[in-house]
Amino acid sequence: MGFCDKSFALCLSGVLHGQYLLRDGASFAGVQAFAPFAKQFGSYNAAKKTYALSPSLASLMNSLALIGKFLGTILVGPLTExxxxxKTMLVTCITQLVGVVIQTxxxxxxxxxxxxxxxYTAVGLVENVVPTYQTEISPAPLRGFFVGALQLFLTFGSLLAGIVNNxxxxxxxxxxxxxxxALQAAPAVLILIGLPFTPDSPRWLVGKDRSEDALKVLSNLRSKEEVANGLCEFEVQALREDGQVNMKKEPWMALFNKQNRRRTCIASVIMALQQLTGVTFSSSYGPTFYKQVGLGSMAFSYATINNAVSIVTAIIGMLAxxxxxxxxxxxxxxxxxxLFLCLIGGLGSKANRSQSDTDGMVASFILYAAALHATLGPAAYITAAEVGTAALREKTMAFATAINVxxxxxxxxxxxxxxxxxxxxLGPKLGYIWGGCAAAGAVWVWFCMPELKGRNLEEIDQLFEAKIPARKFSSFQTTGMSHDLALFEHSNAKAVAAGLGDSTHLEKAETQGSKGDAKDEV
Incomplete structure (x- = not known):
């Protein structure tokens, strides 16, 4: 795809929102281990002669925050629609700043x-609005890259938090x-600066009968050659033709009807798996885990190394x-x-653990997190965001995120x-629990997870309407304007000009577009 510099910057401005995700979780994972913080909010432990948060208080302070995330997932659908x-991103920034003031x-x-x-209310909002926004604004061949970048910025935010905490x-x-x-306010400020340069979703605009505005947005997002060859007009008409049945937003109960329950189940299960394989254990209790296994002096350093390695693998995941x-x-x-979670359990549960066993356990923890951030971490957000229909995309993502919460x-x-x-x-034996969930997740992926790589959102509707098994999604041939739009997106500008540029579908798009404009005028 020939993305121009301007369009790349616009999409990247949306990716920046990914720094919000679990930013507070990454920060609090270290902050709760600070001695002054423990003295301020915890109690004195006479046996250890130090201040600390009791397990019950640590549990409450970590878990109750997820009430806010759940609230955010409930509000995001109606707000975005x-x-x-x-504008929902603007609400998110304001919410984040208010929370920071209260905490500090x-x-x-x-x-x-x-x-x-x-x-975490802001986290619930952004964890839904960003993937759906990027899914709708990105061309199909690059959708995994842009939506997957969310995991990169999540990990980058965790790395910054780890360095600051250290x-x-x-x-x-x-x-x-x-x-x-207080540094949690930095992403909100950066986003507020970039928000004026961020366009609305073309699909949202078409759904609001604002096709001309959608055309203007696409003209800024596509290369000059693609604009000159009529791709933008074709894309708007494809959205109007293939999305007209599903463009009107449906109520929450529609998530569970015969046409949509399979999509809802896929989005919900993969978002649940992201938690069941220990992502929150890694982000919220990393330093605490290292201290618990006798590595207190290196707890923050190991957590920082963990995040640095995960940034590299998150980039690999964006491409893969x-x-x-x-x-x-x-x-x-x-x-x-x-594999690595079970190694943590096996090496850490030895009665007389040697230094090599401890080193192996630390390496396994880092490699487990690296694999998570390259695979299931971004794949969960991408799949949950792209699997829903246009009529339920925000609600599908919101419901899946609520399950995640x-x-x-x-x-x-x-x-x-x-x-x-x-x-x-249990200590390190906890790895057996998360490892078992990861293995079960692999079995579910094999039988139930469809391949949506390279498909535009209108093609995905056809795939689910065909009611084919998950393993056949990649080979199924779609038809109609959504199929032709996919050919546009997968071809370079010269191929578009030489081939589909003069196709009957393009002529049809221009003709129907004119009729649509005339109808609007009437």
Missing amino acids: RLGHK TSRAPAQYTVGRIII FMSKRTDDSGWIIAT LDAFGRRDVTFWGNWIQA VVGFVVVFTTPYLLSAPYAN
């Missing part, structure tokens, strides 16, 4: 937790945790998901996660009890 993605002025666990709930943890006063917490497909990458990624709540709430004494005290 009514206001569009751009906290002197009690309850106030700090309220701030986290508000920030430096701030050395401070002996409250300024350390306050500064680390479009090159090799969502299905294969996710399938093998789950098996790799299962509920499962994540269970994971975050139970982890302190599973990890530490005097409760289950």
Whole structure:
């Protein structure tokens, strides 16, 4: 595809929103281990002669924040449908900033937790509005790259949080945790600066009967050659022809009717798997885990290395998901996660663990997270965002994210009890639980996850309407204008000009476009 510099910048401005995702989770994972923070919000442990958050308080402060994320997932559908993605992003930024102010002025666990709930409301909003926005604005051959970039910025935000936490943890006063917490406002400020340059989704505009505005947006997003060859007019007409049946937004209950329940199930299961393979365990309890297994002096350093390696693999995932497909990458990624998670359990559960066993356990933890961020992590967001119909895309994503929140709540709430004494005290053996879930996830991918690589959103509707098994999605031949649009998107500008540029479909698009404009005037 011949993306112009302007269109690339516009899409990238949307990708920047990915820095929000779990930004607070990554920060709090380290902040809760700060000695001044523990003194301010925790209690004195006479046996260890230090201040610490009790397992029950740590569980509540980590898990209750997910109430906000759940609220965000409920609000995002109606907000996006009514206001569009751009204005919903504005609401998200304001919500984030309010939460940061409440947290940084906290002197009690309850106030700090309220701030986290508000920030996670922003997380719930952005975790839905960004993938659906990028899914609708990106051409099919690059959709995995752009939506998958969300995982890259998530990991990049975690790396920044880890670096800041590493430096701030050395401070002996409250300024350390306050500064680390306040930096959560930085992504919101960056996004507010880039928001005026971010276009509305062309599909949302067509759904609002604003085809001319959609055409203007596409003219800015496509290369000069593609604009000159009529691709934008063709794309708008394809949206009007193939999306006219599904363009009107449907109620929540439509997610579970005969036509949509398969899509809803796919989106929900893959978002649940992302949590069940331990993503929250890695992001929220990384430093705590290292301390628990006797690596307290290196806890923040290992967490930073973990995030740095994951950034590299997230970039690999951005390319791999479009090159090799969502299905294969996710399938093998789950098996790799299962392997390293079970190695964590096996090496860490030895009664007399040697230094090589400890090193192997740390390496396994880093490699597990690396595999997650290259495969299932981005694939979950991509699949959940692209699998829904135009009439239910925001609600499908929102419902799947709500499932993600509920499962994540269970994971975050139970982890302190599973990890530490005097409760289950599984420690590294917790890896067996997440590893088993990863293996089960691989089996589900093989039988149920469809391959949507390279398909435009209108083609995906045809695939599900055909009611074919998941394994046959990649070989199914679509028809109509959505198929021709896919050929446009997969061809370079010269091929478009020489081939489809004079096709009857293009002539039909121009003719019907004129009729549509005349009808609008009437």
